[in-house]
Amino acid sequence: MDDLLRRLRTGLPAEALITDPDVTASYAHDMASFCEAGTPAVVVLPRTVEQVQHVMRTATALRVPVVPQGARTGLSGGANASDGCIVLSLIRMDRILEINPVDRIAVVEPGVVNAALSRAVAEHGLSYPPDPSSWEMCTIGGNIGTASGGLCCVKYGVTAEYVLGLDVVLADGRLLTTGRRTAKGVAGYDLTRLFVGSEGSLGIVVRAVLALKPQPPAQLVLAAEFPSAAAACAAVCTIMERGHTPSLLELMDRTTVRAVNRLGNMGLPDTTEALLLAAFDTPDPAADLAAVGELCTAAGATQVVPAEDAAESELLLKARRMALPALETVSTATMIDDVCVPRSRLAEMLDGTAGIAERYDLTIGVCAHAGDGNTHPVVCFDHHDQDESRRARASFDAIMALGLELGGTITGEHGVGVLKRDWLARELGPVGVEIQQGIKRTFDPLGLLNPGKLF
Template identity: 85%
Template sequence: MIVSRIEARRDEDTVAVGPLVGRLLDGLPPEAVLTDPDITASYANDMASFCPAGAPAVVVLPRTVEQVQHVMRTATALRVPVVPQGARTGLSGAANATDGCVVLSLTRMDAILEINPVDRVAVVEPGVVNAALSRAVGEHGLSYPPDPSSWETCTIGGNIGTASGGLCCVKYGVTAEYVLGLDVVLADGRLMSTGRRTAKGVAGYDLTRLFVGSEGSLGVVVRATLALRPKPPEQLVLAAEFASGAAACDAVCRIMACGHVPSLLELMDRTTVKAVNDMARMGLPESTEALLLAAFDTTDPAADLTALGALCEAAGATQVVPAEDAAESELLLQARRLSLVALEAVKGTTMIDDVCVPRSRLGELIDGVERIAEKYRLTIGVVAHAGDGNTHPTVCFDTQDPDESRRARESFDEIMALGLELGGTITGEHGVGVLKKEWLAREIGPVGVEMQRAVKQVFDPLNLLNPGKLF
């Protein structure tokens, strides 16, 4: 009986694809509508592990706002779910397809529409790659600071959807602080503009901030007005070795308490350092238990690094080595950017946690993760945006080993529980998606979930936009 129901449902879905594709083709060129199952399957997942994904009915790749509106009107008319996607570099399953959905890939909407050095804004489409924007505004003496580790491939639309961060957050903040205004296509196809392009503005509710981090569940961002900053001087980096993670975290606390504002303050534990060396032969010091990378982009970075180095030594650093020039600094930063890729190579698969705690509790989290790794007999590397307490404990495991996969999932959950116990949050920059739905409910409580669902109902009453994500 169950089998016959499943087969009947499959037959219904097959019939439904015909009118869906036909309606989509009424407003989209044929090359923008993909139906080959082998191709559509390649759009089913982002980069997260343990996140279920369905089979899309169709993938569409619009180039204009009007085409996005047509997709949403069609989906609303036929009651078909829509999953917006960027480059699918996310780590929470937020871009994963659902069965029978329209995957709305925005990667072809990749134009930088304006760079204004006077107003210090850029206006971009959602498919613009983060690094491409950074290079473009750099030619005007400006910078767009948010720089996720995947900045060479991730898109601005995806960054907005997950409220992503990056290495420079400790000084320059996260994506939300740079999104001034948005053009958003709503679930029914209407186009709404939020925010402003002025330096200040407090007219009405801040709907722009509401969309940042909404993971495509409230509307489809088709244009963004972003704040820019003057391009800072080249930064110099310092590497400090520590005999324990606790000592490195003590150094972080001393640096912040003394009022220093480094442009970067990153931590790599011994497991991560070894993984990077094994993959890229970078010659990082494997004798250390924790490697702290700090940088300044001030007018006199060498002097600032000297002062910071003294604080590291007071916290017990066994060696402090400032980079001699920008090239050496970039090499150290490249090692940090390779961390997550290198850890994935250890066992073939990783679960990347994203727990953020108050800086003062960072050492407790590092120690706790070490205990969890021992308890579950797993390799767990820790890399962190130490300056803002955002850690990425990364569980390495073999998907072909059922017991190890089970232990990986249990350790992941235990790390999130530890983060909440320490007054932290389950995600500092990767988002909730599918991976952390249960934990979002634990963090914000039943009233918080009720209010968030009520907001979703206002913008998407038919629950067509990225259903099954967040809560």
């Protein structure tokens, strides 16, 4: 420990090092439940690329593990510390280095908050579409690490589709530049995509070149109430089959709707089994809402309410934004799953999750990015009750197993981290695991970067 601190201090200012155990303990974990976390030796908060390189050279020389972190809003334990590690928090590297309206790119450091970037590019008539629910807190570096999504993915895609290039500090301290600033580029292997979603296990992202889009028109939202989750999912399938491109297509099941009603006095009927929200930011959103409203009615919707303006749209979206806070009031703890299935299997996923809730005698609410099949079953349980905690963990695993059975994946946007490490091997298979572990050894032969995550 003394040698580690001495070497770190040779290339870092005093304010970049935190050794107070009461403070370092607060950096030990992200927001996930059921994920072990160790005790870090030191927390480092660099401001420059050179300081990150110094940390990695020191870590390599002394064989000390390094756990990179952003805002720690993750939900899989991917930012959890290991015993004796260096926690490398990148939140002070928070500069927007460039916004280029001609090339439609932004160049940013990893600690830039998603919402801050969105507001900055909006001043130039541009948008950065990826919008995780934690966008007011989460950082671009964290978004890249987990390949984050958000509400707008159904039309605009996920983080991976907006990362054009990266500067990455490797495990030995070398600086690697990947990708490009141009609209096209196929020179060599796509190392940029390799780092996106790697959860800090291959290198430390210190700069990103991000693609931007023109700012879209204001969206209008429609809310449709259904007598069953199956009917709502049928509407989703029809909407997509008919070629509509909503900017948002979200679904909440009965449990979630009732929790939102209790928390926000939203006035939704108790008979609502599923609530579907659709939005369009097209030149004529009212016409698109009308067409989708007819499809919802044909699928069995009991009530369809289209917004007439932005204020009404925001009011309708309020219920979706309240979903997680509302479910958190149901019990003392929650586990948030992140299973993505083909849209055509969405109804089976929701019905299967309801069956799991009944089997394990638990409250499980589901909110979903229905347009891309990404479900977020939220297991509510009393963490003071040992048996209920055991059942919660078992139900979480049952939900992941269901997702794989339906041809899906164990994580659509939250990452693997610690929480789903055992399940990754089941999804990838032995050959897939072998190849990915080989890639890990190439970039990090000593296994120092975010150990214990993914594999």
